[in-house]
Amino acid sequence: MRFEAPGEHEAEERAWAVVSTAYAEREPVTWPRRHWQPLVAVAVVAAVVAAALSPPGRSVVHSLRKAVGIETAEQALFSLPTRGQLLVSSRSGLWLVRPDGSKRRLGRYRDAAFSPHGLFVVATRANQLVALEPKGTVRWTLARPAPRFPAWTGTRTDTRIAYLSGGRLRIVAGDGTGDHVVGPAVLVPPVWLPGRRLVYFDGHRWVRYDVASGAAGQTAPSREAATIRRRAGQSEVVIGGAVVFRGTGIFDQVVRSPDGRWLLVSWPTANQWVFIHLHPRRIIGVSRITQQFGRGARVEDWCCG
Secondary structure: OOOOOOOHHHHHHHHHHHHHHHHHHOOOOOOOHHHHHHHHHHHHHHHHHHHHHOOOOOOOOEEEOOOOOOOOOEOOOOOOOOOOEEEEEEOOEEEEEOOOOOEEEEEOOOOEEEOHHHOOEEEEEOOEEEEEOOOOOEEEEEEOOOOEEEEEEEOOOOEEEEEEEOOEEEEEEOOOOOOEEEEEOOOOOOEEEOOOEEEEEOOOOEEEEEOOOOOEEEOOOOOOOEEEEEEOOEEEEEEOOEEEEEEEOOOOEEEEOOOOOEEEEEEOOOOEEEEEEOOOOEEEEEEOHHHHHOOOOEEEEEEOO
16 A cells, blocks of 8 residues: 555646646747747637637636637736745746735746745756745855756755756755756656655656655656646646636646645736636636736746745
């Protein structure tokens, strides 16, 4: 009988959401970029025509076909719908967003994650892994070639960070010591599970690595997580095979809140974020994301209720 740590199933769902979306995004795109804007325009027109011809009430999900985006969306992120903080990266830098909507620019970093309990932040830049305080003060740095996708786990007194560098998965202690290679890995974010276990993709298979024993074996993360499916000029958020949200254009992220009750869907085609509470159903749209955070805004982490 296998021991299952508290919260392991939920963590595996989050792991699958991260790795499956990232893996899909790394697949080569053969359609030339110069054709993308006409394609979006055609998709929008097609969606409008489809809406005009479809009888009302046919869709069982919230489908927005007449326009791109939530029509009643807020014009700014005035507050988060639940507890926790966001880390948001963009071309202008890394932002910390608090529940009341206030935000602080931490500097020119990209990939980032909170430490357990949100006490610190780990981020990357050029050829450095950087640990800093929520106010932006740097605690330590580690020089490594093009580090990507740091993920921090542990307790208040015993933490470790997994990250990718040079085609390898590496782990370093939360104080910046003991950095070492675990094995080969491709550019898919590693995700921590409860009990000092880590899921990552080595280019051929999903691997579950146990930090305490050093044992590694093939695994298959749960498919009950929220994932993104794209087809026919639309994007869909899917949970357990059921579509829970659909819209014209591109969704590029779906992130769960710390309490698991909300989804944050990033919708760059509409320049919006959409917060979805599934039970009971509630949808909150936030517009002008680029104007607030800069181009290429991306949610790096949502932590600590």
